[in-house]
Amino acid sequence: MTRPSEVTRDRIMKAAERLFAERGYDGTSIRAIVSRARVNQAAINYHFEGKDGLYREVLRAAFRGLTEDQLAHAGEASGMSPEEALAAFIRRQLRPLLARDEASRHIRIFNWESVRPTPVFRKLLSEEAAPFMGFTTELVRRFLPDADQRTLTVAAIWLLGQCGIFVRNREQLAGPPAELSLEESAVDWLAQTISRWAVSGLGQAG
Amino acid sequence: MTRPSEVTRDRIMKAAERLFAERGYDGTSIRAIVSRARVNQAAINYHFEGKDGLYREVLRAAFRGLTEDQLAHAGEASGMSPEEALAAFIRRQLRPLLARDEASRHIRIFNWESVRPTPVFRKLLSEEAAPFMGFTTELVRRFLPDADQRTLTVAAIWLLGQCGIFVRNREQLAGPPAELSLEESAVDWLAQTISRWAVSGLGQAG
DNA sequence: TCAAAATTCAAACGGTGGTTTGAATTTGGA
């Protein structure tokens, strides 16, 4: 479908995704979106029934994109050793450090939500986060075969936290006082270092 | 000093700190602040030269409070074993999970900043984060005596990430699909678990 | 081809935001 109305809708979605990722919901105005998308201001209300509706659609698309990105590698993981699978997962989580691509924008949108979740996001999370959390939980279960469910859940979150802090604070970490380099080789080294610590952390504790 | 103008200033600061922590900069209006502080609307411009100026002051106070809180325990840390010191640090970082106190609000304000740092915050961070980062770095250095500076920095950030994700997502983690309990005993268990993983993670890797 | 439906458009609406104003009041030092 490339019906004219679809291209308008699509341009709005793309512009909105970029702006919501960069400035958050409150910081993004309808006028900024339509200016960037080069469509009429009323088009948002016509196609999405208002700013809330547009945001909901962006959120859903971002969520779908992110989980599919990780779940697409779920199959490969089962053919790897636990250590390899974990390292690959961590490397993938750190990708936004290098790329300014779609997945990075999606992660940024979720960062906004993690500070003060909108009702739309809460609903989405409780309904659709299960597959992603399940995948991450399976990843750590291979290191903690005897752990109970709570421990596995905490381990999965713990793992995400280790990666997330670098992604979230990318800009600050490049400057003082940390002065971290974010070139490709540096990110590779970072991924390996985190993997090593995470593996031995989970590996040793019962 | 309890000069009348000082109490006005103080009431504004206290109300602003609460609201900024809860709703962020954009989500907090001048009218909401003065209503909570029970002062006149123009008082903010008189005492702080506008909303920006007020925010800067809140940020500075929060930063001062947090670093002092951690540095106050720096002395105790040197009398502990590396494992004990790390566990105490992690326990302190997880405190906002339980308490709704001042330190918790300060951490929340910084969470807002981590998504889209204001210029004010960037400046503050590059100028005054050194002591705090230094303290955290010393904490991990005892596990990595031979590591270079970059590794130590990454280890410190890595450690903060493990705690931060639980604090930042407190509300979501209590609901589905994670369903984590956030009672005192559960938080104690969480702190111990994270400590164990972090200790063995850092302990094993050279 | 043509009429009905879908879509785009410029303009305006009501509401809220931060800031300014200028007078009224309170404070503090001579």
Next chain:
DNA sequence: TCCAAATTCAAACCACCGTTTGAATTTTGA
């Protein structure tokens, strides 16, 4: 005590926000 400075106050100002309106235009299907 008294006056100048500091502080408080209600009201208004102007800019921006999301949304609505109703007409103009384009698309669609028969």
